[in-house]
Amino acid sequence: xxxxxxxxxxxxxxxxxxxxxxxxxxxxxxxxxxxxxxxxxxxxxxxxxxxxxxxxxxxxxxxxxxxxxxxxxxxxxxxxxxxxxxxxxxxxxxxxxxxxxxxxxxxxxxxxxxxxxxxxxxxxxxxxxxxxxxxxxxxxxxxxxxxxxxxxxxxxxxxxxxxxxxxxxxxxx
Numbered sequence: 001x002x003x004x005x006x007x008x009x010x011x012x013x014x015x016x017x018x019x020x021x022x023x024x025x026x027x028x029x030x031x032x033x034x035x036x037x038x039x040x041x042x043x044x045x046x047x048x049x050x051x052x053x054x055x056x057x058x059x060x061x062x063x064x065x066x067x068x069x070x071x072x073x074x075x076x077x078x079x080x081x082x083x084x085x086x087x088x089x090x091x092x093x094x095x096x097x098x099x100x101x102x103x104x105x106x107x108x109x110x111x112x113x114x115x116x117x118x119x120x121x122x123x124x125x126x127x128x129x130x131x132x133x134x135x136x137x138x139x140x141x142x143x144x145x146x147x148x149x150x151x152x153x154x155x156x157x158x159x160x161x162x163x164x165x166x167x168x169x170x171x172x173x
Contacts, residue, residue, distance in 0.1 A: 055085050056094070062086060063098035118144075 054075060061071040072082035085091055124137035 051085075055091060058082060058085055059091050059094040060098060062091075062095045063102060 054077060057075065058068065058071050062068065068082040068086045069079050071077075072079045075082075086095075118141070121137045121141050124133050125141075126134075129137075
C-alpha cells in the first residue's frame, strides 16, 4: 500500500531535475547539468565584475594568513562563495604574488636589523667584555656567517640549474 492510500494525501512532487541543490532528481548519484556547467565555466574576473573589490580583499586576507571562513563572516559573504572565490586560479595567483611581496618586505626589514645585530655582536667582542660574552658573540658571528654562506651558495646553484633548464627547454622548442 502506498503513502497516498495510507494517509489520504498525495505524495509530494519530485524535485525538478534542473534544481540547483546538487543531486536533486538524480537517482544515479550525478549532480545534474547545472552543476556540470558551472564546474566547467569558472567565474570570469573582469573589470565588470561587481565583486572585484571583495575578491581582492579576500586575496589580501588569505595572503596575510587569514582563513576564507573568517573573511566571509567579517564581510557578510556566504562562506561557500568565499571558498569558491579562493579556489579560482586567478585568486590563487594573486595570493601568491601578495605573499611574495610580504616576504620581500620582511626580508628587507630583517636585512636592516641584521646590520644592527652585527654591530651589536662586534661591540660584544671588545676587550672590555667578559671572556664568556666575547666567546658567545664570536660563536654567533661565525654560525651566522656559515649559514649565510651556505644559503648564498645554494641560491647560486639553483639559479645555475634554472638557467640550464631554460636553455634545455629552448633547445627542445
